[in-house]
Amino acid sequence: MSAASPVSTAVDAPLLEVRGLSKRFPGVKALEEIGLTLSAGEVLAVVGENGAGKSTLMKILAGVQQPDAGEIRMQGAPIQFASVDAALAAGVALIHQELNLSDNLDVAANIFLGREPHRLGWIQQSQVHARATHYLRQVGLEISPGRLVRDLSIGQQQLVEIAKALSINARVLIMDEPTSSLSQREADQLMGVIGQLRDRGVGILYISHRLAEVEAIADRVTVLRDGRNAGDLPRQSISHAAMVGLMVGRDVSRFYQRSSHQPGETVLEVERLVTTTWPGAAVDFSLRGGEIVGLAGLVGAGRSELLRALFGVDERLSGRVKLHGRPLPGGRPRAAIAAGMALVPEDRKQQGLILEMSVRENASLASLAGHAKVGGLIDAAYERALCEESMRTLRIRASGPEQIAGLLSGGNQQKVVLAKWLALRPSVLLLDEPTRGIDIGAKEEIYHLIDELAGRGIAILFASSELEEIIGISDRVLVMREGRLTGELPRAELSEQALMSLATH
Numbered sequence: 001m002s003a004a005s006p007v008s009t010a011v012d013a014p015l016l017e018v019r020g021l022s023k024r025f026p027g028v029k030a031l032e033e034i035g036l037t038l039s040a041g042e043v044l045a046v047v048g049e050n051g052a053g054k055s056t057l058m059k060i061l062a063g064v065q066q067p068d069a070g071e072i073r074m075q076g077a078p079i080q081f082a083s084v085d086a087a088l089a090a091g092v093a094l095i096h097q098e099l100n101l102s103d104n105l106d107v108a109a110n111i112f113l114g115r116e117p118h119r120l121g122w123i124q125q126s127q128v129h130a131r132a133t134h135y136l137r138q139v140g141l142e143i144s145p146g147r148l149v150r151d152l153s154i155g156q157q158q159l160v161e162i163a164k165a166l167s168i169n170a171r172v173l174i175m176d177e178p179t180s181s182l183s184q185r186e187a188d189q190l191m192g193v194i195g196q197l198r199d200r201g202v203g204i205l206y207i208s209h210r211l212a213e214v215e216a217i218a219d220r221v222t223v224l225r226d227g228r229n230a231g232d233l234p235r236q237s238i239s240h241a242a243m244v245g246l247m248v249g250r251d252v253s254r255f256y257q258r259s260s261h262q263p264g265e266t267v268l269e270v271e272r273l274v275t276t277t278w279p280g281a282a283v284d285f286s287l288r289g290g291e292i293v294g295l296a297g298l299v300g301a302g303r304s305e306l307l308r309a310l311f312g313v314d315e316r317l318s319g320r321v322k323l324h325g326r327p328l329p330g331g332r333p334r335a336a337i338a339a340g341m342a343l344v345p346e347d348r349k350q351q352g353l354i355l356e357m358s359v360r361e362n363a364s365l366a367s368l369a370g371h372a373k374v375g376g377l378i379d380a381a382y383e384r385a386l387c388e389e390s391m392r393t394l395r396i397r398a399s400g401p402e403q404i405a406g407l408l409s410g411g412n413q414q415k416v417v418l419a420k421w422l423a424l425r426p427s428v429l430l431l432d433e434p435t436r437g438i439d440i441g442a443k444e445e446i447y448h449l450i451d452e453l454a455g456r457g458i459a460i461l462f463a464s465s466e467l468e469e470i471i472g473i474s475d476r477v478l479v480m481r482e483g484r485l486t487g488e489l490p491r492a493e494l495s496e497q498a499l500m501s502l503a504t505h
Ligand SMILES: Nc1ncnc2c1ncn2[C@@H]1O[C@H](COP(=O)(O)OP(=O)(O)OP(=O)(O)O)[C@@H](O)[C@H]1O
Pocket: 025, 026, 028, 029, 030, 048, 049, 050, 051, 052, 053, 054, 055, 056, 057, 097, 397, 398, 407, 408, 409, 410, 411, 412, 437, 439
């Protein structure tokens, strides 16, 4: 000990150390005196409920936001990143929870944005593409680097973000819910990539609500609760129960508790429906009131496209859809809403929320048509009552109904999207990955809500990539592959294995 020189102290210092970090937003203490250490070659998982402060902490570490107080050290030296570029230059890269790519640029341009390899001032297109391909392979993505990002699925976009971080050669890599839009197979692939980075000495901060994944990958876990440190778990103490205990502080064992449903009349009939994405595949099925039907399949299997075609956001190529016995025209979401159908879309940022508007305005957006006063004025009292009710039932954590939706934590944004569609009191509810990015306590509430809606006779079609949740809540499950329905399983026959084999073949 006494022989330790100042030099060796610096070498022994953790790769990253955070002390007493605090950050306030108007009306919210997002972080209070947070501490954290990360070593080289370590995967540190950061878990906590929606709004616990995880993303805020990561944004500060990556130079996106500035702390109000506290200290950050990298290998013993105090640092403060005034910008994302400063953080990148020091080797700290953040993959955002909400995807951050430029839709109108191709994949390669996104990977090297602002850092294109130049020669004599000209960007070498072929070189950019070759290098992009190199990083795309590392994340197992076999697409052309010339594809436009907006033509990729969310899962593919997520992988492009990861390829981008790899290209920066980060020493500290921060991933904020990187697998939330990935299929099991893609997530497994990512776990492999993370393992390789760890072996190369990269320190990884890993945020996820998928606790099984955390158990599999983390060397250590730091739990946040209401902006404070709630505890740390070393490798040997990491378990589902231990994490949940620190996160929530209450028992969530009734997780998939469900009542038995009595399916009623057939409410939705789908005959030979063909979507524009899968012109060679036709889909037939029906839904009865009061049943919860899971829609399983790998990313890209055509689940979202099917839901979008049913609701009318996408045109149909052919086929017939009947809602309550009446034909439902294609390509007209308004007609679908009027007939009692609602769709909670997969991508809340693009399709679900108006980020600049308040929680109150968002929550009542879809249902306003029915409640406009004479002359088209919005019924403000109705709007406020509606918002307060859904904030309560869905436990939306916001400073109040007037908070701007874009400033809510990711999981709370998703709850506002749900609130908005539920306010329509639909008789057929289509849900596309409704619990993505939702913490374990809130998931339980959403499952409970879905169960309750089914109990009231609402027909629910529920697409999810999480097999566990599909099995947990469905009365029966339809499985898709390459635009087709490859099978249907009743509740009694549900198992991960059975679903996977229908989804992959
Ligand atoms: N720019 C901002 N302005 C105001 N409030 C904010 C802002 N950013 C975050 N908040 C608030 O700070 C708190 C912490 O949010 P944060 O996004 O860090 O949570 P999180 O742990 O990442 O949650 P999730 O699991 O839902 O992603 C929340 O109450 C959120 O509404």
